[in-house]
Amino acid sequence: MTDLKSILVKFQSIIALLVLCVVLTILSDKFFTLENGWNIARQISINVCISVGMTMVILTKGIDLSVGSILAFSGAIAAGLLKYGLEIPSMNTYIGFTVFGAILAGLTVGGGLGVLNGWMITRFKVPPFVATLAMLAIARGATMLWTGGFPITGLGADFAIIGTGWFLGIPMPVWITVIVVVLAVILTKKTKFGRHIYAIGGNESAARLSGININKIKTWVYAIAGILAAVGGIILTARLDSAQPNAGMSYELDSIAAVVIGGTSLSGGRGSIMGTVQGALIIGVLNSGLVLLNVSPFWQQIIKGVVILLAVIMDRLNHPNED
Amino acid sequence: MKDQPNIILQAKNITKRFGGVIALDNVNLDVHLGKVNVIVGENGAGKSTLMKILSGVYPEYEGELLLNNEQVNFNNPKEAMRKGIAIIHQELNLIPYLSIAENIFLGREIHNAFGILDSRQMVKQTKKLLERLDCYLNPKTLVSELRVGEQQLIEIAKALLEDAKIVIMDEPTSAISDTEVESLFKIIANLKKHNVSILYISHKLDELFLIADRFIGLRDGKTVGTIEQVEGATKDDLIRLMVGRDIKNIYEKDAVTFGDEILKVKDICLPKATNKSCFLIENINFSVRKGEVLGLFGLMGAGRTELLETLFGLHPKIMTGSVFIDNKEVKIKSVMDAIQNGMGLVPENRKEDGLVLPMEISKNVSMACVDKVVKNGFLNSELESLLSKKYIESLNIKTPSEKQLSKNLSGGNQQKVVLAKWLATNPKVLFLDEPTRGIDVNAKNEIYHLINTLAKEGLGIVVVSSELPEIMAISDRILVLSNSKISGEFNQGNANEEAIMKAATA
Numbered sequence: 001m002t003d004l005k006s007i008l009v010k011f012q013s014i015i016a017l018l019v020l021c022v023v024l025t026i027l028s029d030k031f032f033t034l035e036n037g038w039n040i041a042r043q044i045s046i047n048v049c050i051s052v053g054m055t056m057v058i059l060t061k062g063i064d065l066s067v068g069s070i071l072a073f074s075g076a077i078a079a080g081l082l083k084y085g086l087e088i089p090s091m092n093t094y095i096g097f098t099v100f101g102a103i104l105a106g107l108t109v110g111g112g113l114g115v116l117n118g119w120m121i122t123r124f125k126v127p128p129f130v131a132t133l134a135m136l137a138i139a140r141g142a143t144m145l146w147t148g149g150f151p152i153t154g155l156g157a158d159f160a161i162i163g164t165g166w167f168l169g170i171p172m173p174v175w176i177t178v179i180v181v182v183l184a185v186i187l188t189k190k191t192k193f194g195r196h197i198y199a200i201g202g203n204e205s206a207a208r209l210s211g212i213n214i215n216k217i218k219t220w221v222y223a224i225a226g227i228l229a230a231v232g233g234i235i236l237t238a239r240l241d242s243a244q245p246n247a248g249m250s251y252e253l254d255s256i257a258a259v260v261i262g263g264t265s266l267s268g269g270r271g272s273i274m275g276t277v278q279g280a281l282i283i284g285v286l287n288s289g290l291v292l293l294n295v296s297p298f299w300q301q302i303i304k305g306v307v308i309l310l311a312v313i314m315d316r317l318n319h320p321n322e323d
Numbered sequence: 324m325k326d327q328p329n330i331i332l333q334a335k336n337i338t339k340r341f342g343g344v345i346a347l348d349n350v351n352l353d354v355h356l357g358k359v360n361v362i363v364g365e366n367g368a369g370k371s372t373l374m375k376i377l378s379g380v381y382p383e384y385e386g387e388l389l390l391n392n393e394q395v396n397f398n399n400p401k402e403a404m405r406k407g408i409a410i411i412h413q414e415l416n417l418i419p420y421l422s423i424a425e426n427i428f429l430g431r432e433i434h435n436a437f438g439i440l441d442s443r444q445m446v447k448q449t450k451k452l453l454e455r456l457d458c459y460l461n462p463k464t465l466v467s468e469l470r471v472g473e474q475q476l477i478e479i480a481k482a483l484l485e486d487a488k489i490v491i492m493d494e495p496t497s498a499i500s501d502t503e504v505e506s507l508f509k510i511i512a513n514l515k516k517h518n519v520s521i522l523y524i525s526h527k528l529d530e531l532f533l534i535a536d537r538f539i540g541l542r543d544g545k546t547v548g549t550i551e552q553v554e555g556a557t558k559d560d561l562i563r564l565m566v567g568r569d570i571k572n573i574y575e576k577d578a579v580t581f582g583d584e585i586l587k588v589k590d591i592c593l594p595k596a597t598n599k600s601c602f603l604i605e606n607i608n609f610s611v612r613k614g615e616v617l618g619l620f621g622l623m624g625a626g627r628t629e630l631l632e633t634l635f636g637l638h639p640k641i642m643t644g645s646v647f648i649d650n651k652e653v654k655i656k657s658v659m660d661a662i663q664n665g666m667g668l669v670p671e672n673r674k675e676d677g678l679v680l681p682m683e684i685s686k687n688v689s690m691a692c693v694d695k696v697v698k699n700g701f702l703n704s705e706l707e708s709l710l711s712k713k714y715i716e717s718l719n720i721k722t723p724s725e726k727q728l729s730k731n732l733s734g735g736n737q738q739k740v741v742l743a744k745w746l747a748t749n750p751k752v753l754f755l756d757e758p759t760r761g762i763d764v765n766a767k768n769e770i771y772h773l774i775n776t777l778a779k780e781g782l783g784i785v786v787v788s789s790e791l792p793e794i795m796a797i798s799d800r801i802l803v804l805s806n807s808k809i810s811g812e813f814n815q816g817n818a819n820e821e822a823i824m825k826a827a828t829a
Contacts, residue, residue: 186701189702190701190702191700191701191702192693192694192697192702194702195686195690195693195702196693198679198682198686199679199682199686199690202679202680202681202682203675203676203678203679203680205675205676206675206676206677206678206679206690207679207690208658209635209637209658209668209670209676209677210658210662210690210691210744211657211658211659211661211662211691212690213657213659269679269681269682270681
């Protein structure tokens with residue numbers, strides 16, 4: 001009896017996902033098709049990338065509200081450099097960028113902003129909520145400045161492959177996401193760094209007294225969150241063949257939703273990358289299903305909110321003794 | 324003719340189950356009016372569960388409660404409070420950024436017809452209440468500015484506001500200094516005068532004789548007997564009541580031959596971060612040899628914990644002085660440096676600073692030396708299990724497996740996990756800050772023997788304890804701290820309680 005219960009608890013996200021799929025398959029003949037499957041996978045790939053970073057942040061008892069803005073800025077940087085290069089009038093220089101160079105620059109900018117988040121949080125003890133809220137505004141403003149408020153489009157076929165291409169019968173964004181997830185699972189479960197993330201979230205004070213360099217680990221975690229937001233930004237830009245100044249608005253909320261639905265505790269120390277992937281899948285499948293069923297977008301929002309609440313209530317019931 | 328005791332509260336055949344586990348098994352308990360009723364028992368004996376039933380935290384149980392011979396059943400703590408039963412919890416439940424008066428009147432604020440608070444009235448009543456307890460704090464003081472002992476007093480005042488007839492105190496002296504204990508005992512005496520009945524739980528057997536009117540023993544969820552005559556009763560009687568067997572109470576340390584000097588500290592100072600001319604510890608010099616157990620005694624605030632923290636690299640920027648290990652000067656700028664130089668620290672508060680409670684035992688054990696369980700760059704769970712199994716065996720940690728979450732262990736076993744974490748780093752010097760706080764008698768004895776064994780293996784050990792009998796039993800040498808400075812040094816031979824206490828209050 002207790003065994004059955006603990007199995008149910010352990011696999012509750014997967015069970016919820018399966019039930020959801022079965023119901024949608026019955027309700028719509030368009031749901032259970034290969035085409036729709038790839039659609040969902042492509043759509044959630046960006047959220048999964050961001051949410052992997054968010055999971056690590058939340059495991060340390062932090063939060064990162066700036067991922068949507070960092071996504072937009074990194075995407076815009078990559079697009080701008082690719083299309084126009086970098087002109088430095090004062091030095092009379094022009095630097096052109098290859099696709100690879102532009103992507104690298106985008107990732108660097110994302111990581112850099114993440115490091116800045118981490119620095120504020122560890123050096124100046126700014127609460128993560130506030131530090132990343134400020135970054136949300138700053139990076140969005142920087143995106144507007146960089147783009148002048150207009151989309152940067154026409155980025156070329158080589159770049160577009162990242163968002164729209166296929167490799168071995170699987171869409172490129174899905175490949176990228178799978179690689180990100182596999183690396184993140186290894187990082188969190190199999191390395192010293194990952195162990196320290198869990199230790200810090202479980203009890204920061206005990207972790208410090210065990211000789212763990214809290215500031216270093218935290219800074220890295222925010223840097224990774226920034227880099228993964230940039231990965232999302234590059235996929236999105238490539239898919240649309242356009243860097244939109246308002247890209248990624250409120251993505252941080254979808255990401256937090258995926259993490260929470262996936263069973264990661266906001267009080268830190270408990271949760272997993274695979275849980276978050278399941279959380280993102282639930283959101284993605286639900287979105288797709290509701291669209292296929294012609295549910296009004298207004299109702300879609302409400303349903304999503306209810307699902308988040310249900311997930312957290314289940315989590316509370318399973319872990320009654322946590323704050 | 325013997326006086327017939329006046330029984331105010333009676334618990335009859337109380338049984339409480341949690342799932343399949345029986346926490347209380349047919350417990351009978353009488354609370355005598357105007358007396359200090361002391362409950363003794365090992366950890367896990369069911370004391371806290373019983374208190375939670377009496378104070379309405381657990382409304383579901385078998386058996387009955389009689390208050391003044393009238394059957395009562397509390398659905399929540401508020402109902403118990405209304406009937407005059409108040410509980411002062413081990414952890415204080417005050418709100419730091421509210422004033423004393425606001426805390427005392429929390430949930431029963433005085434207000435006028437428009438809902439506007441009458442703070443003048445509340446302050447006035449608080450003042451009266453505090454005066455009853457011989458306390459002259461300003462009711463407008465923020466609770467965050469109070470010492471722990473004072474905060475406890477506020478909790479008691481809160482209970483008195485509700486006109487509590489029975490006050491339950493769960494380990495009230497575990498976090499306060501000896502002077503504060505003294506004033507707490509005065510308050511208890513004062514309450515008795517007003518015919519308030521006290522139910523008192525504590526692990527500190529020595530202090531109980533100062534206040535107890537009677538003892539009730541609880542063991543494995545059963546009441547095992549009472550001692551109605553406190554006069555003439557001894558500590559051994561109490562221990563027999565608790566554990567039901569004669570355990571060797573006074574632990575005897577084996578003689579150890581000391582080796583070379585392993586740790587020496589010179590002129591260690593730690594100024595206050597806010598005021599550099601004020602010291603938390605000042606000019607501390609001492610040394611420890613291999614195999615030696617050095618006891619550090621001092622009252623609350625004397626600087627014991629600060630000293631260990633400073634040596635362990637927690638205040639690298641403001642500390643001054645030098646540290647030598649194996650006769651070589653070492654620079655300790657971080658906890659990492661301390662660990663690499665062979666130091667380990669078992670902190671005072673194992674739940675807050677010692678363990679990651681939601682993590683497995685094995686992961687806690689490897690936490691300070693993760694590199695030992697890394698193979699080819701990745702964590703290796705086999706190595707990790709082996710490492711923790713080694714210590715589960717050698718320290719006799721009671722657990723079904725090394726994968727058990729640390730939060731599911733008893734206090735004594737948790738403490739052993741913290742100890743295992745440090746032993747796994749192969750330290751040369753081990754700092755133990757209150758290593759037996761809040762753990763039961765048997766576990767305490769085990770820890771004492773472990774300390775002895777480790778010393779024999781050649782470790783240098785520094786133990787901080789605020790329990791005199793403990794520090795006298797386990798140390799080869801005792802340093803006394805008072806007002807941030809060393810105020811006395813005693814060898815095992817010439818140490819006696821009065822002399823040490825005198826140095827501690829110097």
